[in-house]
Amino acid sequence: MNRHRSPSPALALARKRLAFGILAFAASLSILSVKLVGLSTLTPDKQPSTEQVRSEHPVQRGDIIDRNGRLLATSIVSRALVAWPPQIDDVEVVAAQLAGALPWLSFEEIRQRLSLSRKFVFVARRLTPQDQKAVLDLGLPGIGLKPEDMRIYPYGRLTAHVVGRTKPSDAGPVGNAGAEQRFNAILSDPAQSVQLSMDIRIQHILREELARAMEYFSAIGAAGLVLDIRTGEVQAMVSLPDFDPNRQASMDETQANRASLLVAEMGSTFKLLTLATALDQGISSLTSRFDATTPIRAFGHRIGDYRGQNRVLSAAEVIIHSSNIGAAQIAEKIGATVFRDYLDKLGLMSRPALELPEVGHPIVPRTWRPLTTMTVGFGHGLSVSPLQTAAAIGALANDGVAVPVTLLRRAAPAQVQRVFSPETSDKMRWMMRQVVLRGSGSRADNASYPVGGKTGTAEKVVNGRYDRSKRLSSFVGVFPIAEPRYSIFIMLDEPKARKETFGFATAAWNAVPVAGAVIPRVGPILNLPTAGPDSDAWMQDIVPEPFLSQLFTDGEA
Amino acid sequence: MSLMPRTDRSWTAQWVWTVDRVTIGAVSALVALGVVLIATAGPAVAELNGAPRFHFLFKHALFLPVALALLAGCALLSPVQVLQVAGLVCIGALLLTLTTAFVGSENKGAQRWLSLGIIGLQPSEFLKPGMAVMSAWLFAHYRIVVGSRALWIAAALLAVVSTALLLQPDVGMTFMVVSVWFGQFALAGMPALALAALVLAAAIGGVVAYFGFSHVSNRVDAFLDGGGSDRYQIGRSLESFRQGGLVGQGPGEGTVKETLPDAHADFIFAVLGEEFGLLVCVAVIGLYGLVVCRGAFRLMAEENLFAFLAVAGLLASFGLQAFINMASALEVIPTKGTTLPFLSYGGSSLCAAAITLGFVLALNRRRYGQAEVL
Numbered sequence: 001m002n003r004h005r006s007p008s009p010a011l012a013l014a015r016k017r018l019a020f021g022i023l024a025f026a027a028s029l030s031i032l033s034v035k036l037v038g039l040s041t042l043t044p045d046k047q048p049s050t051e052q053v054r055s056e057h058p059v060q061r062g063d064i065i066d067r068n069g070r071l072l073a074t075s076i077v078s079r080a081l082v083a084w085p086p087q088i089d090d091v092e093v094v095a096a097q098l099a100g101a102l103p104w105l106s107f108e109e110i111r112q113r114l115s116l117s118r119k120f121v122f123v124a125r126r127l128t129p130q131d132q133k134a135v136l137d138l139g140l141p142g143i144g145l146k147p148e149d150m151r152i153y154p155y156g157r158l159t160a161h162v163v164g165r166t167k168p169s170d171a172g173p174v175g176n177a178g179a180e181q182r183f184n185a186i187l188s189d190p191a192q193s194v195q196l197s198m199d200i201r202i203q204h205i206l207r208e209e210l211a212r213a214m215e216y217f218s219a220i221g222a223a224g225l226v227l228d229i230r231t232g233e234v235q236a237m238v239s240l241p242d243f244d245p246n247r248q249a250s251m252d253e254t255q256a257n258r259a260s261l262l263v264a265e266m267g268s269t270f271k272l273l274t275l276a277t278a279l280d281q282g283i284s285s286l287t288s289r290f291d292a293t294t295p296i297r298a299f300g301h302r303i304g305d306y307r308g309q310n311r312v313l314s315a316a317e318v319i320i321h322s323s324n325i326g327a328a329q330i331a332e333k334i335g336a337t338v339f340r341d342y343l344d345k346l347g348l349m350s351r352p353a354l355e356l357p358e359v360g361h362p363i364v365p366r367t368w369r370p371l372t373t374m375t376v377g378f379g380h381g382l383s384v385s386p387l388q389t390a391a392a393i394g395a396l397a398n399d400g401v402a403v404p405v406t407l408l409r410r411a412a413p414a415q416v417q418r419v420f421s422p423e424t425s426d427k428m429r430w431m432m433r434q435v436v437l438r439g440s441g442s443r444a445d446n447a448s449y450p451v452g453g454k455t456g457t458a459e460k461v462v463n464g465r466y467d468r469s470k471r472l473s474s475f476v477g478v479f480p481i482a483e484p485r486y487s488i489f490i491m492l493d494e495p496k497a498r499k500e501t502f503g504f505a506t507a508a509w510n511a512v513p514v515a516g517a518v519i520p521r522v523g524p525i526l527n528l529p530t531a532g533p534d535s536d537a538w539m540q541d542i543v544p545e546p547f548l549s550q551l552f553t554d555g556e557a
Numbered sequence: 558m559s560l561m562p563r564t565d566r567s568w569t570a571q572w573v574w575t576v577d578r579v580t581i582g583a584v585s586a587l588v589a590l591g592v593v594l595i596a597t598a599g600p601a602v603a604e605l606n607g608a609p610r611f612h613f614l615f616k617h618a619l620f621l622p623v624a625l626a627l628l629a630g631c632a633l634l635s636p637v638q639v640l641q642v643a644g645l646v647c648i649g650a651l652l653l654t655l656t657t658a659f660v661g662s663e664n665k666g667a668q669r670w671l672s673l674g675i676i677g678l679q680p681s682e683f684l685k686p687g688m689a690v691m692s693a694w695l696f697a698h699y700r701i702v703v704g705s706r707a708l709w710i711a712a713a714l715l716a717v718v719s720t721a722l723l724l725q726p727d728v729g730m731t732f733m734v735v736s737v738w739f740g741q742f743a744l745a746g747m748p749a750l751a752l753a754a755l756v757l758a759a760a761i762g763g764v765v766a767y768f769g770f771s772h773v774s775n776r777v778d779a780f781l782d783g784g785g786s787d788r789y790q791i792g793r794s795l796e797s798f799r800q801g802g803l804v805g806q807g808p809g810e811g812t813v814k815e816t817l818p819d820a821h822a823d824f825i826f827a828v829l830g831e832e833f834g835l836l837v838c839v840a841v842i843g844l845y846g847l848v849v850c851r852g853a854f855r856l857m858a859e860e861n862l863f864a865f866l867a868v869a870g871l872l873a874s875f876g877l878q879a880f881i882n883m884a885s886a887l888e889v890i891p892t893k894g895t896t897l898p899f900l901s902y903g904g905s906s907l908c909a910a911a912i913t914l915g916f917v918l919a920l921n922r923r924r925y926g927q928a929e930v931l
Contacts, residue, residue, distance in 0.1 A: 003703040007862040010700040014744040014865055015857055021740065021873070022853045028880050029846045033839050035887045039798040040835040 060149050060172035062186065063193040064163055064179055066200045067233075067409045071154050072163050073180065075173070075190070078150035079132050081123040083114055087142030091115055094140050098123070101134035125168065126150050149173050151180075153245045158203055160242045161257040161358070162196065162234075162407065179407065182355050197233035197409045202226055202522045206236045209517045213492060214240055217510045221493035223258035223386050224514070226522065229394035229478070229487050232403035232413045234354070235526075237387075258493065261358040263383040267458030269393065269476045270379030271319055271327040272428060276396055277342045278315070278330045280424040286316045286431070286543065287550050290326040299371040303328050303378075306457075306506075316551040319431055319454070320439040324378040331377025336368045339376065345419045346392040346402055348384050355407040360385045379456060386489045389476055394487035397432070397452070397478040400425040430542040433481045437536075438552075440508035444477055444515040448530040449523040451515065453477025453488075455507035460494070470494050473507035475515050480528055482538050490514045575922045576632055579851055583844045584628070584914055587899035590829075590841065592617065593808060595902050598821045598828045601814040613821050613902050620904040624911040631915020632922075636864055639919050640694055643867075646912065647687025651721060653680030658724040681722055681730050682909035685737070685878075686916055688718055689870030692738055696745035697863035711738070729893045733877055735762075741870045745862075793817055794824055794886045797831035798838075805834030821902040823894045826886040841900070842883065848914070849876040855921050864920040871917045875910065 059075035066072055081098075088094050091114045099107040105124055113123045125148065127135065132145055151166045151173050153159060164178015172188075175181035183194045206224045214222040226236040239258040256262065278284035292313050295304035305323050318326030331339060343349055351361045363383035365372045375381040384392075387405060395402035400420030403413045420428070432452030435441040440455040457473045459466040474491040478484045490511045501509040523530070543551065562570075599613035634642060657680060691714060698707035715738045722731040739759070743752055797813035800806060811831035814820035820828050830838050852872045859865045875898055882897040884890040896903050898910035 004701050005703060007697075007701055007860070010746055010862055011860065011865060013746050014862070014869075017744050018853060018856060018869055021744075021869070022850055025849055025876055025880070026846060028884075029842050031889060032842055032880070032883050032887060035889055036798065036830070036835055036838050036842075039795060039887065040802050040830070040838075 059190050061151065061166070061188065062190055064183075064187070065193055065195050066198045066203075067196065067235075068199060069195075070200050072159050072196065072198070072200070074152050074154070075149045076152055077147050078125075079127050079145035080125045080148045081127055081131075081135060082144050082146045083121050083123050084142045084144070085114055085116060085118060085121060088114055088140075094143065097138050097140060098135070098143070101138055102127075102131055122146075155200060155203075156244045156246055157242045158200065158207055159198070160245050160255075161239045161259070162198060162203075162237050162356070163245065164356075165245045178356060178358065181357050182407075195409045196407055197228070197231075197235065198237070198407070199235050199525065201525050202236040203238065205521045205525075206518055207238045207240070207242075209514050209521075210238050210240055210490070210492075212517075213495075213510060213514045217492060217495035217498065217505070219492040219495040219510075221254065221258050223262070223489070223491045223493075224518075225259050225386055225390045225487075225489040226518075227390050227394050227405065227487045227489075229398040229403065229484060230413075231410055232391070232405045233410060234387075234405060234407050235486065257356070257358040258386070258491070259489075260352075260354055260356055260385055260387045261360045263360040263362055263385050264460070264472050265380045265383050265458045266386075266389050266474060267379040267456035267472070268322045268324075268327075269389060269454045269456035269474060270376065270382075271322060272396060272432065272454050272476075273343070273346065273348075273392060274327050274331050274334070274339075274377040275315055275319055275431065276420055276424055276428045277334050277339055279427055280342075280400075280420045281334060281338060283333050284315050284330055286314065286427060287547075288315045289313070290315065290318055290323075290329045292318070292323045292325040294325075296325055296328055296374075298374065299369070301371060303374065312553075314551050314553060316431060316434065317553070320435060320552070322440065322455070327378040328374035329377075331373050332370070334373070334377075336370070336373045339373055340368060342419065343376070343382070345417060346395055347404070348382065348388050348392055352385070352388055352391065352405055354387060354405050359387070362388065379458065386474070386491055389474075390487045390489035393454075393476045393478065393489075394484075395419055396425060396428050397481075397484040397487065398425070426542050429478070429481055429484065430539050432478060433536065433539060436477075436481075440506070441475065441477065441512055443508065443512040444475060444519070446516060446520040449480045449519050449528055450482060450531050450535050451477050451479045451519055452481035452484075453512075453515065455512055457506045471505060473505065473511045475507050475511040477515050477519075479519050479523070480531060480535075482531070482535060485528065486522075486526065488515050488518065490518070572633060575924075576918055577851070577855065577921055580848055580914065580918060580921075583848050583851075584899060587841070587844055588621070588625070590837075591825075591900040592621070594825055594828055594832075594900060595821055597809045597811070597832060598814040598825065599902065602818060602821045605815070605818050616904065617902050617907075620907050623904075624907045627908055628911040628915045628918075631912055632918035634916075634919045636861065636920055636924075639690060639867070639916050640863070643687050643690030643916065646683050647691045650680045650683035650687055651718060653678070654684060654718075654721045655724070657681075658721070679903075679905035681725070681727060682905040683912065684718055684722070684730075685734060685874045686871060686909060686913040688714070688734055689737055689741070689874050689913075690867045690916060692741055693865075693867035693870050694863050696741055696866050700745055700862060711742075729881070729895050732893075733874060733881070733895075735759075736877060737870050737874045740873045741866050744869055745866055790817055790819070790824070791885075791888050791892055794827040795888055797827040798835075798887070801831040801834045801838075803835050805830070805832050805837065808832050819894070822896055822906075823882065823901070824886055825897050825901045826883050829900070830886075845876065845879040845898075848872075852917055852921055859921075861924075868917050868920045871913050871920075875913050875917075 059077060061075045063071060064073040091111060095107055095111040095114055098110050099105055110123060113121050135145060149172050153163060162178055164175060164180035166173035166180050167176045175184040175187065179194060179196060186192045186194055206226060210222040210224045222240040224238040228235055237259045241255055243255050289312050292305060293310055295302050303324050305325055309321050313321065313323055313326050348362060349364050352359055365381055372381050391405050399422050400418055402417045402419045429452055432454060435454050436445045436451050441453045444451045444453055453476055455475050457471055459468055460470040460472060462470055472491060472493055473495055477488045479486055492510050495505050495510045497503045497505040595617045596614050600610045603610055603612045692711045695707040695711035699705045718734055719731050739755055793813055793816055797811060811828055813827050813831050817824045829841065849872045852868060856865050856868055878895055879898055881893050882895050885892045896906040
């Protein structure tokens with residue numbers, strides 16, 4: 001038998017140490033309670049934050065923003081109404097309950113979807129939070145909500161043609177029009193965003209004025225552009241009629257982008273390019289004379305003037321009075337080879353490199369006969385887009401330097417090409433200003449931001465023949481003309497005459513006033529200096545006062 | 558109870574009047590709450606794991622009578638019988654634990670389970686009560702019997718058990734067993750200097766565990782960085798306490814169970830927090846505190862050193878496990894997967910907790926006269 005000690009001293013020590021243990025345990029539990037109180041009552045925000053929702057279902061597509069960072073297209077997480085048909089016992093009952101909760105869906109529509117013999121079907125997309133709650137409140141088995149990317153276009157119609165649209169796919173939204181399609185690869189990375197050259201404020205003004213004129217003149221369509229002629233950036237591009245990309249899944253023919261996709265014979269605006277080429281080549285001066293007494297009969301065709309002066313005109317008067325006869329003669333003197341070379345350098349013979357899928361190819365005559373040169377001289381026979389026209393006239397005013405157009409914001413163009421000499425550019429600016437001061441462009445002018453430009457009224461080709469009643473009337477201008485920064489293009493498709501325009505439906509009466517309304521509104525936004533009282537003084541340096549009488553022989557000068 | 562007069566000297570009446578009824582009441586409350594929680598969390602977790610809807614609830618209902626029988630049965634034992642049963646449990650569990658290292662089924666990175674037909678057995682759970690009682694007897698022997706070598710045997714036992722647990726590997730369980738052993742040693746009169754040295758050794762052991770086992774270090778990293786690979790579970794857990802607020806979302810109304818595969822076991826406290834709220838959570842903490850502290854206070858009057866050390870060890874094991882589980886869910890400590898006694902789903906854990914408290918009730922009963930162990 002082993003000898004035993006008394007357990008009492010050991011028990012005494014054990015009790016002392018146990019008391020410490022009890023204290024430590026009680027303290028540990030108190031820490032838990034404190035942490036619990038902190039978590040449950042001191043955390044103010046009980047709703048999951050946007051960040052948390054995003055982290056549960058991250059958006060799959062980057063944003064598109066305008067030049068000032070305004071959101072033009074963004075993605076939010078929405079929920080689609082989905083169903084697992086095998087789990088649904090009574091399709092009729094479930095469909096009736098869903099149709100009751102979502103009045104915008106018909107019972108028949110839902111019943112059809114639920115009756116599909118598939119494991120999983122989409123019933124409806126893009127449910128609003130209210131609709132989501134209504135569906136969840138029903139608590140129907142086999143019916144669920146699936147997170148999905150929802151593309152939002154905050155400016156809706158305003159950016160429809162430029163920003164474009166997406167369509168849903170298994171891999172998330174895919175761009176199928178506009179910048180959404182062109183930059184799909186970049187936007188597919190949600191960390192990336194695309195900054196366009198557009199300024200949404202200018203876009204808004206341009207669209208508002210175009211829509212007003214389109215309605216007033218009962219036109220079937222309209223297009224407008226504002227380009228930065230130094231950088232080639234498209235500041236605004238409007239095509240009407242447009243559509244709301246937030247609602248409309250596809251667009252119809254009439255909603256195509258008239259500013260970049262449509263190509264048409266631009267008419268008289270081309271005469272500026274004809275004269276510029278002649279001046280640049282030394283073939284003609286502003287004072288050169290051209291006989292416009294009678295229409296030209298050449299190669300079995302008759303070239304006449306819209307409002308014939310029936311006299312000999314100076315080159316400047318050919319532009320001011322928009323004489324087809326004069327322009328045809330100037331073009332003929334230039335000759336096909338040289339003229340085509342200039343048009344090519346101006347980007348009028350090939351598809352412009354604008355970053356949109358909807359950019360039209362110009363329709364260039366296959367064989368360039370002597371008659372072709374003459375008709376192109378006054379804007380017929382060569383079909384180009386408004387975008388190309390605005391860029392070409394921009395180059396003319398930009399010291400004669402052509403700049404490739406772009407839809408992306410950039411400080412300086414990548415590559416530029418001199419087309420005309422600075423002297424030619426100066427003379428043509430003077431010419432464009434004269435059109436506004438004493439010709440058909442007068443309604444484009446304003447006191448703050450003097451404008452230069454040229455009108456064009458072309459008859460549309462219907463069934464292979466020119467239709468006198470269907471016109472494209474346009475104005476292409478440059479402002480401020482003394483120190484050109486921007487080109488503007490305005491076009492109305494089939495405008496009708498009104499009492500207020502004295503029965504006229506030509507550009508001077510409908511397209512030009514739109515430019516006249518747009519320019520003074522966008523000038524302050526573009527941060528342009530306002531003109532002083534002697535804002536046309538620069539014209540003296542190009543054509544001094546005494547020479548005016550040689551240019552304008554009809555006594556108007 | 559009034560049906561049973563104190564003069565009744567029958568066997569049942571004696572048991573009822575001498576057992577700690579407060580502890581029984583606390584355990585009953587925990588068990589009842591556990592059933593409710595597994596009824597709410599079970600179906601969602603079953604769906605996550607592709608099991609039948611009421612799989613976990615049914616299996617819990619199957620184990621519950623067994624566990625309650627074990628609890629009541631163990632509470633009936635005399636101290637000598639406790640020692641004998643604990644010895645059998647300890648040796649059996651040790652052998653089975655060693656077996657799992659070779660033939661067990663792997664689950665979440667460790668081999669801890671023995672598959673016995675429809676039920677899986679985790680023998681290491683039963684090592685805890687077995688070890689606590691065995692080492693208590695050895696420490697008591699060392700203190701009371703002159704010239705005892707029991708301390709060395711206790712150390713050897715600890716070495717063998719730790720090795721078996723580390724083979725699985727189960728660092729969390731090893732930590733608990735080792736902590737309880739040293740706790741008992743401290744109570745049994747370990748010199749103060751040695752106590753300090755052991756605390757130091759424990760710290761070093763923690764560092765070794767941190768660097769030696771990748772998933773442990775991951776969890777500690779996640780805890781320290783606030784952003785590691787296991788952040789998801791703890792993030793969801795913390796969010797559920799926020800969502801629960803003061804009174805909870807209501808039974809069955811929580812969502813944490815739909816995203817956490819361990820919501821019915823390791824994260825049952827999060828389900829409790831979300832559906833029942835702060836007040837019930839604090840009450841549950843209070844119940845564990847009540848069981849442990851009341852048992853410990855009763856020890857102050859205990860005259861038998863073996864019973865003292867055994868109850869202290871069993872309560873420490875029980876309390877430590879509850880603390881680790883709740884502290885993990887609240888991110889007070891790095892996440893350590895362990896069950897919450899009586900609340901969590903898990904047959905082995907439930908039965909082991911029942912045995913633990915059964916032993917406590919048996920040893921903590923008012924005894925008249927000396928216990929005959931030593």
